[in-house]
Amino acid sequence: MVIDYNLSSAAHCETGQEEIVYIGQIIQTKEGGMLVLRNGLRLSPEPSQKLVNHSPNGFSWGYSGSGPAQLALGLLLDVTHDPSLARDHHQCFKAAIIAGLDKDRSWTLTSTAILTWLAEDKLLHEAANVRHD
Numbered sequence: 243m244v245i246d247y248n249l250s251s252a253a254h255c256e257t258g259q260e261e262i263v264y265i266g267q268i269i270q271t272k273e274g275g276m277l278v279l280r281n282g283l284r285l286s287p288e289p290s291q292k293l294v295n296h297s298p299n300g301f302s303w304g305y306s307g308s309g310p311a312q313l314a315l316g317l318l319l320d321v322t323h324d325p326s327l328a329r330d331h332h333q334c335f336k337a338a339i340i341a342g343l344d345k346d347r348s349w350t351l352t353s354t355a356i357l358t359w360l361a362e363d364k365l366l367h368e369a370a371n372v373r374h375d
Contacts (some may be wrong), residue, residue: 262353268346275300275309289366290316293325294332304345306337314340321356334363343361352373 249328269277271284278285278301289301290312301316302309314336318328339359343349 259294259340260355262321264353265353266313266343266351267302268348272363273298273300274301275312278313278316285316285320287312287316290319290328293319293329300347303340303343303349306341310336310340317356318360321353322360327360331360331363335359338363 264285265279267277270322271277273287275287278331285301287297291298294311294315296315298313299309301313302312310357311332315332317340318332318335320329321324335356339351353372358374
C-alpha cells in the first residue's frame, strides 16, 4: 500500500527538505516489532520511545494499539524533529493513517504525505479551537 496525497516532490524542494521514503515491511525485528525503513535504512523506535514508550517491542501497524502509536510518534518525530508537535498529533495520525494500514502487507509513506496530513490536522484543531462571540 502506498499512501499518496498526489503531491509532487517539488513541495519538499520549496521547503528545502529532502523527500524521505518510509517503507514498512512484514519482517520482525529482534525487539519483536516490525521493520520500518527510512530511505533504505532501519528507522529505530528508540528516539520516539524516549519521548513516550508506548511499545517496548517497537513499531507495528494495522490496528489501534501500542505498536501503531509508537510508529505514529516515530514517523512524526523523524519528519518534524519537533517532540512537542509529534506528541500532540501522533494519536490522531495513528487513528487516521497507521491503524488503517493492512497489518499483513508492506507499505510506503513519504515525508510529503506525512507533512500534508499534519498540516491538515493542525488546521482542523485550530478550527475547532476558534471561539465565536
